[in-house]
Amino acid sequence: MVVDDSVVVRKIVTDVLSEDPMIQVVGTAPNGRLAVSKLEQLKPDLVTMDIEMPDMNGIEAVRAIRATRSRVPIIMFSTLTERGASATLDALSAGANDYVTKPANVGSVAQSMESVRQQLVPKIKALTGRPMTSGPAAAPAAAPVAVRPPAARTRAPKQPAVLVIGSSTGGPEALTKVLPLLPASLPVPVLLVQHMPPVFTRQFAQRLDRLCALTVVEAVDGTPLAPGTVHIAPGDFHLTVGTSGANKRTALNQAPPENFCRPAVDVLFRSAVAAYDGAVLGVVLTGMGSDGRTGAGQIREAGGTVVAQDQATSVVWGMPGAVTQAGFADEVLPLGRVAEAITRLLPTPRPAASFAAARAAAPMGGLR
DSSP: EOOOOOOHHHHHHHHHHHHSSTOOOOOOSSHHHHHHHHHHHOOOOOOOSSSSSSSSSSHHHHHHHHHTTTTOEEEEESSSSSSHHHHHHHHHHTTOOEEEEOGGGGGSSSHHHHHHIIIIIIHHHHHHHHHOOOOTTTTOOOOOOOOEEEOOOSSOOOOOOOOEEEEEHHHHHHHHTGGGGSSSOOOOEEEEEEETTTTTTHHHHEEEHHSEEEEEEEETTTBHHHHHHHHOOOOEEEEEEEETTTEEEEOOOOOOOOOSSSSSSHHHHHHHHHHHTTTTEEEOOOOOOOOOOOHHHHHHHTTTTEEEOOOOSSSSSHHHHHHHHOOOOOOOOGGGGGHHHHHHSSSOOOOSHHHHHHHHHOOOSSOO
8 A cells, every 4th residue: 555645656656566566556545544544444465654744644654553453564755854864763663664765856757766666666575575573563474484503613702892783674673672771881882784874874873872871873984992882884884893003993984885785784794803803793683685694604704603683573584584594693583682692692791780770771662
C-alpha cells in the first residue's frame, strides 16, 4: 500500500513498483487516517508512508498501526533536511522499519522513478522476505537458516582494545537497545557505522547521547580515541582509525563506496584491525546486504572476536547473516544479549557503576 498526500508521488511509486513482477500495489491512501482504515481490508505485506500529510501524518499513522499490533513493515519517505531527519528518526522510534529519499525531491520525473527503483524496490524485497522479529514491527517469519559454527582459529583470541559496530536496516532501534546498557566505565573506545545519510547521523548521535551513559558523538576527523566515547561515522564519510605513534584518533575520508556504502562497515573493521593489531571486538547488527562480512573475517583472522545478531531478532538478517554463514561469528546472539556479551568480552571496566546498575538506569523507550 502506498500512502502519500501527493497524487504525483503516488503515481510515480505505483508505476515503478508495478513494473516489478514480484510486487503488486494493492491500494493507495492520501493520508494516515485512511491508510489505517484500509489496512485490515487490503492486508498489504508492506506500506510506504509519507511523513507530512493532512489529517493524520505519517508518524501518527505508524503509531496507530502499531497500536493495532499489526506487524506490517513500514518504509518512510524522508527528505534530506534537518526537519526531515528528525521526523524520520521519530517515525523509526514509533515502529517504522526503514526509510528512503522522497522521490519528489530528486529532480525530474524520470529521476524520481529511478530513485524509487534503486532505493525502494530492494528494501521492499528485503523487508518482506525477512524473519519475524521479537518486537511489534515484525514481519511474517522466514524459514530459519542453520547457523554455521565459527571457523577454527589459527591463533588465540586477543583481549579487545577497541569495540567496532556495524548496522543498517533496523539498526537505529537495535542500537537504542544495546548502547544504553553499556556502562560509562567501558574500558575501550567505540566506533560505529550505521548506514545513514548526512544530517541523519548527527541527529542520531545526539539522540543516542541522551539515552546512554557513554558519550555519543558524530565522528570528527582527528579526534583522539578514549574509553567511554562512541564515534558514529558521519553520512557520506568512511570512518577509520588513524595512528600517530601509540596514539589513536578518528580519521574520515571520502574514498569510493564499498559494498555500495559510504560509510562502510568493512572499511572501519579493516582499519581497526590494522591500528590495533587485531585486538578488536566487532559487532554486526541487523542490516541489508553483506557489508561487514569481509571485515569480520579480517578481525577474526587477526585474533579479534566477532559477535553477530541472530536471525530471529534481526529486522533484516543480511549483514549478520553473511558474517554468520561465512563462519566469522564467534557468537550469534539475540539482540537482548548483545550488550551483556560486549561487557563480558571486553577487559574489566574502569571503576564505575556496574553493568547491572547501568541496565537498571537505561531508558528503554527508544529514540527521543
